[in-house]
Amino acid sequence: MNRRIRRVSRWIDDLLHDRSPRCFRGAEDDTDVLAAAIELQGASPSAGLPDPQFVESLRQRIARETQGEVPRAPRVSRRTLLASGGFAAATAAAGIIVGERFSGPSTRQNELQPVGATWTAVALVSEVPEGMARTFDTGSVRGFVVNRGGAITALSGVCTHLGCLLQLNAAARRLDCPCHSAAFGFDGSVLFKHMPDSLPPLPLMESRIRDGNIEVLTV
Amino acid sequence: MDNRSQPGEAGVFHVIDGDRPLDWERVYREHVTSIYRLLYHKVGNQHDAEDLTSQVFLEALPRLRASASGGEIHMYLVTTARTVLAGHWRQRLGVQVTEIDENLVMAAESQSPPADPLPRIRRILAMLPANYRRVLELRFLERCSVGETATRMGISAGNARVVQYRALQRAAELGQEVGA
Numbered sequence: 001m002n003r004r005i006r007r008v009s010r011w012i013d014d015l016l017h018d019r020s021p022r023c024f025r026g027a028e029d030d031t032d033v034l035a036a037a038i039e040l041q042g043a044s045p046s047a048g049l050p051d052p053q054f055v056e057s058l059r060q061r062i063a064r065e066t067q068g069e070v071p072r073a074p075r076v077s078r079r080t081l082l083a084s085g086g087f088a089a090a091t092a093a094a095g096i097i098v099g100e101r102f103s104g105p106s107t108r109q110n111e112l113q114p115v116g117a118t119w120t121a122v123a124l125v126s127e128v129p130e131g132m133a134r135t136f137d138t139g140s141v142r143g144f145v146v147n148r149g150g151a152i153t154a155l156s157g158v159c160t161h162l163g164c165l166l167q168l169n170a171a172a173r174r175l176d177c178p179c180h181s182a183a184f185g186f187d188g189s190v191l192f193k194h195m196p197d198s199l200p201p202l203p204l205m206e207s208r209i210r211d212g213n214i215e216v217l218t219v
Numbered sequence: 220m221d222n223r224s225q226p227g228e229a230g231v232f233h234v235i236d237g238d239r240p241l242d243w244e245r246v247y248r249e250h251v252t253s254i255y256r257l258l259y260h261k262v263g264n265q266h267d268a269e270d271l272t273s274q275v276f277l278e279a280l281p282r283l284r285a286s287a288s289g290g291e292i293h294m295y296l297v298t299t300a301r302t303v304l305a306g307h308w309r310q311r312l313g314v315q316v317t318e319i320d321e322n323l324v325m326a327a328e329s330q331s332p333p334a335d336p337l338p339r340i341r342r343i344l345a346m347l348p349a350n351y352r353r354v355l356e357l358r359f360l361e362r363c364s365v366g367e368t369a370t371r372m373g374i375s376a377g378n379a380r381v382v383q384y385r386a387l388q389r390a391a392e393l394g395q396e397v398g399a
Contacts, residue, residue, distance in 0.1 A: 032392075036387040
């Protein structure tokens with residue numbers, strides 16, 4: 001019995017290190033225990049979004065094995081992501097993928113630019129005083145407009161971890177993720193997170209001011 | 220869905236109806252995250268989740284019709300994932316530890332986002348006796364080693380492994396009671 005318990009524990013060690021677990025004899029008697037461990041791994045940071053490097057290398061492999069060439073179209077990738085359904089997933093994924101491929105040394109944060117998009121008024125400038133933020137929801141896009149020192153910007157309202165919708169915590173001047181107790185600042189940076197892996201900053205959305213309105217480019 | 224592929228030019232996706240080529244890159248970008256997540260929750264580690272995700276796309280993409288709807292494509296990918304996962308367990312342990320529910324395959328057509336697994340995990344943990352809950356929290360949420368877990372619980376490493384094993388057995392039972 002002790003040996004069996006040790007083997008299961010080693011198997012779990014592999015899971016926790018995101019390695020492929022080693023097979024062991026007698027595992028068939030412990031499938032319920034193994035399945036429970038797998039379910040608990042749903043709380044793992046890597047259960048959320050695939051590694052951008054993996055996504056890109058598989059894309060190249062598919063191109064190589066099925067089409068004979070690697071299509072070169074990073075912009076198209078970003079656009080198709082945004083044009084696709086499920087904005088939460090798209091934004092979350094874009095936050096990472098775009099971050100990996102577009103951010104130069106000086107750009108910490110990425111900007112979402114949906115294709116075929118229109119400018120939508122989401123708030124009055126007067127409604128967002130300095131140091132404050134306001135939630136907006138256009139039906140297809142949810143985010144925040146923030147006023148930092150008189151400069152107004154728009155941020156995605158979707159956590160870059162698992163795509164949970166962020167909540168405005170006006171008192172603490174931050175955007176809270178209810179899923180894993182993470183929080184972002186009004187500049188999109190990560191304030192804190194309860195997960196060991198890195199959490200990308202919130203992507204900026206393209207915004208402008210017209211006739212006293214804050215407008216955001218949305219699909 | 221008609222999954223047959225037809226012979227075509229080398230290196231070009233087989234398009235079953237019409238001449239319109241499949242925008243495989245769009246399909247891939249739209250679905251890679253959800254298929255990866257689905258598989259991660261069935262194998263519990265990044266290595267296998269990536270391996271199986273690769274298998275799903277490499278097998279399914281050449282068979283997709285260009286005219287298929289987003290829902291149909293998703294359903295076909297989930298169906299392929301179900302088969303790939305079954306093969307994975309058959310090869311690894313000879314027994315299917317987890318499976319993709321047939322109902323999920325049917326529901327895949329609606330393309331609803333996957334449910335957040337954490338509320339269910341929290342519910343199961345909350346129902347466990349304190350020492351069982353503690354060992355699983357330390358291991359799976361705080362990601363402590365057996366040694367660290369033992370130290371923080373004030374027990375031996377061997378004992379921590381036993382408590383972990385019993386806790387998982389109980390968690391599995393509770394998982395059945397709690398339902399999906």
